[in-house]
Each structure stands twice: as C-alpha cells, then as structure tokens.
Amino acid sequence: MNEVHERILARADELAAEAPLSDEQGSLTDTTADILRSCGVMRMLQPKEFGGMEASPVDFFRTLFDIGVQSSSAGWVAGVVGVHAFEMALMDHTLQKEIWADDADTWIASPYAPLGRATPVEGGYRFTGRWPFSSGTDHCTWIILGGLIVDADGAPVPGGSRHFVLPRADYEIIADSWDVVGLRGTGSKDIVIRDAFIPEHRVFDPTPMEDGGLADSVGRGDSPLYRMPFHPMFTAGITTATIAMARGALTAFTEAMQHRVTARGVKTADNPHQLAVLGRASADLQAGEVQLFGDIEWMWDKAQRDERFSAEDRLRVRRNQVRISRRAVDVVDELFLNAGGSALRSDSTLQRYWRDIHAALNHASNNADPIYQAYGLNSFGNPLPKTVLF
Template structure:
C-alpha cells in the first residue's frame, strides 16, 4: 500500500542523505540505494496491478519523490524518472508489457524521449538507429524508452513515436559530468540498426489524444491520465522536493548561527533573513499546493470516468513550470542569505542550489513554451501540442 511505501522510504532517508556526497562525487546513485527503494515498493507505485504494481494515486508517488529528493536531489530525480516509466509502459501494447515484466516484474526502464532516432519501416516493424543523450539512471535499467521519427519513402519524417528497446540492442556511453544533478548518470544511449517490432511502439499523437494500446488491459483511472501531466510532474517534483528539503536543513543550520561581520548578532534575529525565509517558504508551499491540486483534480475526473478538459491540462502545465521556477527562486534566496557558508563544496545548500538549477533546465520544465500554451488557451486560440 502507498502508506507502507512512504513509511519504508522515510526509514531510508538518513542513509540516502548520508550517501548524497558520494552520489555527487561518483556521478551515480549506488546500486544499494536503488535496491532499497525497489524493496520499499517505490518503483511499483505507478506500475500496472496486472504486473505486480500498486497502481496508486499519483499524488502519493510525487510525495515520495519529494521526500527522497529532500535527502538527495540526484537520488530523487532517478527515482522519479525510473518510477514514472513503469506507468508509461502500462500504455504500451500488452505484449510489450509482457516482454519487459513477463519474467521479472521488478525490471526497470530508462528513457530519452527527444525524437533524435530514425525509424525505417520494415516487415513487422522498424529498424532503429540513433544516439540519445540524458538517459537518467540508465545503468539501473535493462530496457529503454526512446523517441524517434518515422522516415517515409522520400526521407522525410512522417510520424513521431516512442519505442521500447532491450538492453541487448543498445550501448551506454559514460558522458555525464555536469554541474548539478551529478548523480543521475544521465548518460548517452546508442542504437545501431536494431529491429523494433510494431508492438513495442506507440504514437505520441495517440497518447496526447488519450488513446493507448495498454488501455485494453489497464483500464484503471491512473492510465487514463495524460502523458504530459504525469511525466512533466515527475521532472518537477524532484526539483521542488530538493528545495523543500534544503529549506528544512537551512533553518536548522542557521537558527543558532552568529554573524562574524555586519555588527554580529544572531542570524535568526536579522529582519532581512526573516523576510527571505518567509519568501522562500511561500514559494515552496505554492509550488507543492498548485501541482498537487492539478494532479488531484485530473485523477478525480479519471476516477469518475469524466473527460479531462484541455483547460485543466493547460493549467497543470502552467503550474508545473511555475512550480519549478518558484523552487529555483526559493533556493536562490537561501543560497544568497547563507553568505560564504553556502559556497563550500558539498554543503547541502550549495548542492541543492546546483541540483535545482540543473533540474530546472529539463525541456519539460521550460516555462516559456508551457506558459505560451496556457496563454493561447486562455485567449481561446487552438493549442496543438503533445505536451499537454
């Protein structure tokens, strides 16, 4: 049950926090951490019940992700990404789900959704080639979900698909050495002319229209939700959780600190510090409350079997990117008011500041595109985009 998962995860948080510096330095989440999270049931939260999953309310999953991210941003990010793929696979043809989970329902998947691959139609499916960057947690997965364009007879793209590829058909190149979210090991995946059968593909347009082959065997409300809502929230939740966790650590560290300059005195008694804390707390609360509200409303409609209005789907995207922006604004305030103490390498505030900024540049967290879509909808203009 989801409550049991949260309880077990909270027991793991001290060890996850203790390993945070190792994750940052080694550029990957330890296998032991992933095994612990798997044993706690985190990766089953959004997995179809027919394949051993909990198929729970997505709000519970995002709550777990935020708590993990508060202890270690990279671990929270990898958890969220690997966990949301269990949901995405549930939208694929039943045979594809059986291919992955038929022998082992604990199998994990990574992804890289950018349409940089090339699909050439052949008998029974396609031939796939390409190189994809930013596949978070790929070393912990044995299948990958990859974005690709179908190439027509004239060499022009005619469709955009996500395809499912086994580990035996791709190689991983260790290229991830970055400023923030260092431990996500978001390395590069390369495929050379691998065969992909039809049942391991889905059209992105169909998913945006809430049509999926997996609905035949996964009829529950969880799988009636839009891909854009579930996935983009999964890349916002770790950023928000990272900052929320840092805020609590910040209060504990700064409460009794005495300034050695600017007249001295306790930091907590400085009115400007108090205002900064209030602003940061408000931004974090707003980010959580709005993102949770939208997911809750979508899920309640799905449970009731009601249509999911475009207005709500656009509002979710608006608040998801604003939630990420708010988290970044909050961590900037905390970083700035920490003074020189926040500059030390590995300092929790410094690491959270790097992680939040790194997570915010994911394309799904790009505010301009999502806000423009919302504005078009608000003015009554048509909005055609797969990410709503």
C-alpha cells in the first residue's frame, strides 16, 4: 500500500469527525486541510522535481476513495485539487517553478469552464470573467481557469479555448457564493477576475493532453504518469469521490441496522426486507468499485507501455464512469428510502451522504447522456460532438 494511503487510513476517524464541521462552515475545516496536506495527498501526482511523488494513479484514486468514505467533501476536494498537479506537470516549466519552488505543498484550484474572456496584448492577455464551483478554493493559492481568446470585437477566436493560471493576488473569492444542499464542505465558491494580465507562459492549450501524448514534448516522457489521458484522469476523481460517498452511506446504513427496531418490534438486522436491501446495495456498489479501479489499472498499464489513448479508449472509460456514478446514487437512494424516519434528522450521517451524492451527480463530469451518445456515435464511425470532453 502507498505510504500516503497508509497515513490517510490512520487518520480516518479524524476525517469523519471533521465532516459535519466542514458542512457547517461551508468549506473544509483547517483540520481537514491539514490532514490532507500533512499526509501528502495533493503531492501524489506532482513531479518529483518539485517535491512530489509521481505516484501511480491507481494508488492516488484508491487513497482518494478512502478519504471520500469518511468525508464526502474532503474526498471531492482531494480529487479535484489533487489532479491539478498532474496537469501542471505538463505546463510551462517556468510556471511550475513559480508555483512549487518555494512551497511543494502549494494547492491549485480550478474550474475549467471556459467562462473567461482573454484579449491578446503584448506578452500575454488581459483576462476577465466569473466562474462558479471552485472546490477547495479557500485552501489554494493558485488557480487554473477556463477561458476563450477573443478578437478586438470580443468574438471568440476559433480554437481559442485555453486554461489560464493565476496567483491568489490576481483573483477574488466571493465569500457568500456557496449556499447549497449538498457537498457544502467543499466550499466551491465563485471566482471573479477583473482585467488581470496573464503572461503567455501561464496560458495553456489542454487539447494535446487528451490522448496522453503531450508528455514527450514537454520533457515528461520518462514518467508514465504523465502519459495518462487528461479528461479520464480528472473525471476519475469525480467518479471516485461519488462512489466513495455511496460506500460511506452503506457503512452508515449497516451500523444503523445493528440497533434499529421496527414499529412491530423486529430488529432491522433480522428483517428479511432490510437484509435484501443490504445485499443488493453491497453487490451493486462492489460492481462499481471493481469497474472503476479496473479501468484505472487498464489505463495505467497502457501508459506504462507508452501507448496513446484513442477516442474509443477514452469514451469506453467515460461511459463506465458515468454509469458507475448513476448506480452509486441509486444505491444510496434505496438505502435512504429504507433507513426509517431517523435518517431524516439533520445529525444523521446517512442523510448527509444522500445530499452529497445527489450534489455530486450534478457535476458536468457525471452528466451521462452526452457521453452515452458520443460513445454510440463513435461506435458507428460518426463524427463526435465538439462539446463533449473525453
């Protein structure tokens, strides 16, 4: 087992205890962030050159899973922020030095939605925009934001979608912008930028990362980690966090069964119906876990052989990911429906997982139909929608 994974397991009870406190304050508690930081979670996919571990993605996502079982929000933030180190390793080397040279534990936020507008100027761009859903942003000091390059009239330039990287001094976090019913502890607040200058070396075209082929051209070809395909890596973080919530919910349901007695005086642990619910949920959840980690292991093996990832490869993984997430939500719905009225209480662990996993399903990476459609189109040799990222 990876050393970071071992450290996380040793502090599992602390993560679980902090989960409701993160919900209450609307962002990860400092204690939760300190656990993730001291265990080295965000450095697992970071280059060794800058104090990272270049761990295998299999180790990273298994560690992420066990974080999310204890705390939905911690698992979510660890996945999103943790994968940013993977992308940063493929960016300009000067930028990597700016971020990590003085502090290997620097965290990088996002989001990638292309909501910013960048006007070319000498040496770079003037950048403006507002973005929702910047998970874990209070604990980050840099950010990657999606945007479009525009011409002098403000019209988007064809092929001008880019990722823009900025330090904390160049953007504003809107403090009261994360008032939600689920994943409250992620603190996924809005980001605002008003006419900031972005030098050219902090602007990145993400397209070459899609098939895993960028590593060689940026000097990272000796590490199979950076030959992994970007979108299935990022979305694996979302899927892993989602199914971890279902595992946490199943644990909470099982623990409640041990003590609950029905209105007819029957122990839930002796109730055939409740036992059947537990059996179905356990089987469906384990199937999802096997499929999720099986795909990650398959991608890792392929990257170690220095093979590129075709559209068919990436779409198959994405098809599986969105289906895994859907099944995980269905599991939690059935558990919650059969947990009795006590599950409705605000201090119920099960209701928190229920709220969190429904919030998770609203993430764009868990939006299933476009992925299913793209998979079908590709299966019959038809052109794929340009709006679908995979």
